[in-house]
Amino acid sequence: MEEKKSQYCSCLYHSANALSRIMTKISDEEFSKIGLGSSHAFLVMTVNAKQGIQPKEISVQMQLTASTVTRLIEKMEYRGYLKREACGRTTKVYSTEAGLALQIKLKEIWKSLYERYASLLGKQEADQLTADIYNAALKLE
Amino acid sequence: MEEKKSQYCSCLYHSANALSRIMTKISDEEFSKIGLGSSHAFLVMTVNAKQGIQPKEISVQMQLTASTVTRLIEKMEYRGYLKREACGRTTKVYSTEAGLALQIKLKEIWKSLYERYASLLGKQEADQLTADIYNAALKLE
DNA sequence: AAATAATATTTGTATGTACAAACAAATTTA
DNA sequence: TAAATTTGTTTGTACATACAAATATTATTT
Numbered sequence: 125m126e127e128k129k130s131q132y133c134s135c136l137y138h139s140a141n142a143l144s145r146i147m148t149k150i151s152d153e154e155f156s157k158i159g160l161g162s163s164h165a166f167l168v169m170t171v172n173a174k175q176g177i178q179p180k181e182i183s184v185q186m187q188l189t190a191s192t193v194t195r196l197i198e199k200m201e202y203r204g205y206l207k208r209e210a211c212g213r214t215t216k217v218y219s220t221e222a223g224l225a226l227q228i229k230l231k232e233i234w235k236s237l238y239e240r241y242a243s244l245l246g247k248q249e250a251d252q253l254t255a256d257i258y259n260a261a262l263k264l265e
Numbered sequence: 266m267e268e269k270k271s272q273y274c275s276c277l278y279h280s281a282n283a284l285s286r287i288m289t290k291i292s293d294e295e296f297s298k299i300g301l302g303s304s305h306a307f308l309v310m311t312v313n314a315k316q317g318i319q320p321k322e323i324s325v326q327m328q329l330t331a332s333t334v335t336r337l338i339e340k341m342e343y344r345g346y347l348k349r350e351a352c353g354r355t356t357k358v359y360s361t362e363a364g365l366a367l368q369i370k371l372k373e374i375w376k377s378l379y380e381r382y383a384s385l386l387g388k389q390e391a392d393q394l395t396a397d398i399y400n401a402a403l404k405l406e
Numbered sequence: 407a408a409a410t411a412a413t414a415t416t417t418g419t420a421t422g423t424a425c426a427a428a429c430a431a432a433t434t435t436a
Numbered sequence: 437t438a439a440a441t442t443t444g445t446t447t448g449t450a451c452a453t454a455c456a457a458a459t460a461t462t463a464t465t466t
Contacts, residue, residue, distance in 0.1 A: 130325075130326055130327075130328060131311070131314070131326055132307065132326065132327070132328075133395075133396075133399045134392070134395055134396075134399075135375070135378075135379070135395065136288055136379075136382055136391060136394065136395045136398070137288045137289065137291075137292045137303060137378065138307075138327075138328065139395050139396075139398040139399040139402065140281070140284045140285045140288045140398060141285050141288065141289065141328075142328045142398075142399070142402045143281045143285070143398050143401060143402045143405075144281045144282050144284070144285030145328075145453080145454090146402055146405050146406050147277055147278045147281045147282065147405070148278070148282065148422095149454090150278075150405065151278045161421080161422080162278060163422070163423090166273065166279075170272070173272070178444080178445090179444075179445065179446095180443085180444060180445080184271070185271050185272050185273065186271075186273065186279075187271060187273075187279065187282075187283045187286075188422095188423075188424090189423075189424055189425080190444070190445065190446085191423085191424065191425075191426095191445085191446070191447080192422075192423050192424065193445095194445065194446055194447085195422080195423080195446095196422090198446095210445095212430090212431060212432075212444090213429095213430055213431035213432065213443070213444050213445075214431085214443095214444060214445080215444080215445065215446095234276070237276075237278065238276070238277075241277055241405060244404050244405055245401055245404055245405070249401075250277060251275070253277065253397055253398070253401055254274075254275055254276065254277045254280045255274075255275075255280075256394055256397065257277070257280040257281060257283075257284050257394070257398070258274045258275075258280045258283070260284060260386055260390075260394055261280065261283045261284045261287055263385050263386055264284075264287050264288070264291065264382060264385055264386070265287050286423080286424090289452095290424090302451080302452080304452070304453090319414080319415095320414075320415065320416095321413085321414060321415080329452095329453075329454090330453075330454055330455080331414075331415065331416085332415085332416075332417080332453080332454065332455075332456095333452070333453050333454065334415095335415065335416055335417085336416095336452080336453080337452085337453095339416095351415095353414090353460090353461060353462075354413070354414050354415075354459095354460060354461035354462060355413090355414060355415080355461085355462095356414080356415065356416095
């Protein structure tokens with residue numbers, strides 16, 4: 125039985141993208157338990173952790189562009205988990221009651237996401253890989 | 266000067282996605298020299314390497330879904346780099362003259378993409394990271 | 407041979423993300 | 437203080453990708 129590696133397995137562009145798609149799928153699966161996509165879930169967690177946070181800071185923490193953050197906030201506002209307050213040229217983002225009420229579940233799911241991939245990769249290997257990837261990302265940008 | 270890591274740097278979902286976005290950006294920058302996005306560029310390379318290849322096999326090699334591959338092929342067909350031939354329930358994909366003519370540039374750009382990230386990460390570290398990520402992706406899916 | 411299941415491909419639709427441009431407000435410069 | 441620049445946010449638009457459903461063809465079973 126011939127085990128064939130992808131022609132592109134030695135290209136970081138491909139490996140990184142493949143892993144990203146798989147992780148997004150796994151993560152979305154987990155967060156779908158509360159009806160949110162991963163990015164939306166982490167956005168709500170981020171705001172829960174710091175009421176009045178500005179989109180700019182969210183975009184730094186989540187490593188997404190400002191426009192993407194605006195779009196994510198809009199949706200969570202529409203769904204009643206977040207609200208915005210214009211404040212000069214900046215905007216402050218707050219959780220609603222409903223948003224805060226999600227926090228326990230969010231943390232639980234985040235933990236079970238970790239358990240899930242750590243059990244497949246090994247805890248130590250998973251942590252090491254995560255750190256390596258993070259450091260590479262820092263060097264590349 | 267306070268150097269602060271992202272709150273999420275220890276989460277593989279985030280690290281993987283961040284790296285993926287950075288690599289896609291770098292790669293797209295390189296391939297934009299010939300006016301193609303990365304996925305389209307690799308699709309053309311894949312077909313150049315195997316005339317008559319089927320979308321199914323392309324989707325395996327590129328680790329993309331079949332529908333995504335269809336969309337990529339459509340665009341390259343429209344631009345005159347590929348052509349399709351219906352063949353029973355399958356489809357055969359071929360390069361046109363124009364598509365073949367790109368091959369040298371494609372390989373050059375792919376090489377310079379590698380040089381670019383390898384020079385930032387170190388050749389050995391880059392290769393190791395790529396392999397680690399690829400193996401993790403295999404274990405997770 | 408007819409019916410059923412499996413497979414390959416495409417289509418309709420939705421989503422996350424980004425870029426560039428538009429705006430608005432604050433800061434700096436002249 | 438007026439003008440110019442910078443900064444934070446949002447909007448318009450585009451794109452890659454995926455999922456689910458629809459087709460079409462081939463393979464298998466009865």
